[in-house]
Amino acid sequence: MPQNSALMGFVHRRRRGAELFLLILALIVGIGAYAVVGLGVDGEVPTNLIGYGGWLTLLIIAAHVTVRLVAPYADPVLLPVVAALNGLGLAVIHRIDLAVDTSDASRQLMWMTLGVALFIGTLVLIRDHRVLGRYTYTFGLSAIILLILPMLPGIGNEVNGARIWIKLGPLSFQPGEVAKVLLVLAFAGYLVQHRDALALAGRRFLFIDLPRGRDLGPILAMWGVSMAILVLQKDLGSSLLFFGLFLVMLYVATERPGWLFVGGGLFLAGAVAAYALVPHVQQRVDIWLDPFADPNGDGYQLVQSLYAFSWGGMIGRGLGEGMLTLGSGDNVHLRVPEAHNDFIMAIIGEELGLTGVMAVLLMYGLIVERALRAALISRDGFGKLVAVGLGTVIAIQVFVVTGGVSRLVPLTGLTTPFLSAGGSSLVANWVIIALLLRISDQARRPAPPVDQPAEDPDQLDTQIVKVMPREEASR
Amino acid sequence: MSELTLFLVRIAYLAILWIFVLSAISVIRSDMFGARVPTPAAAPPQPGNQKKKKKAAPKQKRGTPTQAVVVQGVNSGIIADLAAAPILIGRGNDAAIKLDDDYVSTRHARIVASGDQWYVEDLGSTNGTYLGSQRITQPVPIGLGSQVRIGKTIVELRK
Numbered sequence: 001m002p003q004n005s006a007l008m009g010f011v012h013r014r015r016r017g018a019e020l021f022l023l024i025l026a027l028i029v030g031i032g033a034y035a036v037v038g039l040g041v042d043g044e045v046p047t048n049l050i051g052y053g054g055w056l057t058l059l060i061i062a063a064h065v066t067v068r069l070v071a072p073y074a075d076p077v078l079l080p081v082v083a084a085l086n087g088l089g090l091a092v093i094h095r096i097d098l099a100v101d102t103s104d105a106s107r108q109l110m111w112m113t114l115g116v117a118l119f120i121g122t123l124v125l126i127r128d129h130r131v132l133g134r135y136t137y138t139f140g141l142s143a144i145i146l147l148i149l150p151m152l153p154g155i156g157n158e159v160n161g162a163r164i165w166i167k168l169g170p171l172s173f174q175p176g177e178v179a180k181v182l183l184v185l186a187f188a189g190y191l192v193q194h195r196d197a198l199a200l201a202g203r204r205f206l207f208i209d210l211p212r213g214r215d216l217g218p219i220l221a222m223w224g225v226s227m228a229i230l231v232l233q234k235d236l237g238s239s240l241l242f243f244g245l246f247l248v249m250l251y252v253a254t255e256r257p258g259w260l261f262v263g264g265g266l267f268l269a270g271a272v273a274a275y276a277l278v279p280h281v282q283q284r285v286d287i288w289l290d291p292f293a294d295p296n297g298d299g300y301q302l303v304q305s306l307y308a309f310s311w312g313g314m315i316g317r318g319l320g321e322g323m324l325t326l327g328s329g330d331n332v333h334l335r336v337p338e339a340h341n342d343f344i345m346a347i348i349g350e351e352l353g354l355t356g357v358m359a360v361l362l363m364y365g366l367i368v369e370r371a372l373r374a375a376l377i378s379r380d381g382f383g384k385l386v387a388v389g390l391g392t393v394i395a396i397q398v399f400v401v402t403g404g405v406s407r408l409v410p411l412t413g414l415t416t417p418f419l420s421a422g423g424s425s426l427v428a429n430w431v432i433i434a435l436l437l438r439i440s441d442q443a444r445r446p447a448p449p450v451d452q453p454a455e456d457p458d459q460l461d462t463q464i465v466k467v468m469p470r471e472e473a474s475r
Numbered sequence: 476m477s478e479l480t481l482f483l484v485r486i487a488y489l490a491i492l493w494i495f496v497l498s499a500i501s502v503i504r505s506d507m508f509g510a511r512v513p514t515p516a517a518a519p520p521q522p523g524n525q526k527k528k529k530k531a532a533p534k535q536k537r538g539t540p541t542q543a544v545v546v547q548g549v550n551s552g553i554i555a556d557l558a559a560a561p562i563l564i565g566r567g568n569d570a571a572i573k574l575d576d577d578y579v580s581t582r583h584a585r586i587v588a589s590g591d592q593w594y595v596e597d598l599g600s601t602n603g604t605y606l607g608s609q610r611i612t613q614p615v616p617i618g619l620g621s622q623v624r625i626g627k628t629i630v631e632l633r634k
Binding site: 013015018025026028029032033036040076077081084088128130133192196315317318319321352353355356359362363366369379380381382445 | 484488493499506567
């Protein structure tokens, strides 16, 4: 009883005012970055600052009002942190645009608009995240179809050796980004139903509770899918993301470290096999071990990224003042290739220094912390697992990308959430945040008094009784 | 633009960035320690909330319940002591009230306490937990004599 009253007697406030205050600061971070970029590059505040800032403000206010209306108890920190990261990312992409005369920033702003629209749509349409638990296998199947799409001839599109894009007319899209959200939902639904079997059966071996042989099916299947992505699509990052995500969720659902040993073993075996068999992987690892072996060829990208970090030093060279390009006239090109995508962290390191990189990493930390917090206080198992999964997706991406550009781990292609240019990733990440806000809203909302009419009567009157093939029947 | 101005702008921007991060952290901090604990047996205060409570805890008789009793269904007669709260109800072996009802999930619902108030909470069951004719979606306060329907079984709180 005492531990419950500690948990249930705790009433969360709505904190929408605090959210508004943080959002204003976040807008200052985003629009300020845009202004500082103009100051640094051209020596004057950009002329379209009002229009740009106005549009950004409008998007953020729309998101905030939606949260106020449909998720009043949601977490107050998530949305501002995301707004700040997105604004900073836009400014850095704009900075790169100014250097090499492209127009990625306006495209990114368009994608952000779509992302915010989907964010609002998700919050308005999904009033109770538990509804999503009904579509476990639909989500799982759609995720796998989405992952296969780029392999199909005609719409599949290969960029930089990785076959993860689909191209429909002028639009290119990365279905894997949507698939990761669907996979989290599918894993959560599956694990909530089967966690007992996965958690309880098994035997002990050398102080480790090993799971039962027949329960290994799903983890082996997921491992197979990850390896297939790695070999067929040559996408190291996604393969790592999906497998790591599944492993973390399995561990959280069952509380059994045995799964971590099994998964870690499978991962090691897969990694060694991939190193031996896939030349693409071998090349990445060799670059990681010694980037200066071929500083102008294979190792060029990573070497330049390391230089960028070192030139940035403690406080950076100032937004707009780093040396982003080499060459001159028509031959101008980015010193760090793919700076607006995978290597955006290197640009931040160069122009904002260690101080800026630490602030950005801390913001990601806050997102993950808030996701885990929502999981802790969530009252239903499905919500807990979804929140953990979504937090893990962000955490793994940030770790893999930042570790990659700073040579902590071999470089793999994943986008930096909210920062790097790339519509599919941005849109998917906004949906992730909407789902997290929904779960935290449900979790923080105080229990209603008993005589209160049900919130949505027409959904409650008719109940669909699911016939579930469950292992309990055989017990 | 002079070198000094640019340097100041650079420092100012980093300061803004950190002010943002630190404010976010301070909001989290106040969120953790600033929550109010509601008075026992009363619905939590909801300022400005459109949901108004009509009467505090209806059907609640005097006295505090001490046990949960299965009053109807296959397993009628099972008694669980509320001192061992939270009480898990379901078909699973770890349930405090283990029911052999086909319409009950492995981990179906649980009865938990908050202060002096008891709540019943659905744990994501397939067929739902009902209080009267209403399927519950959130922890709902219950008192003496409240009948909680789980599958074909009815559980009641008693003294």
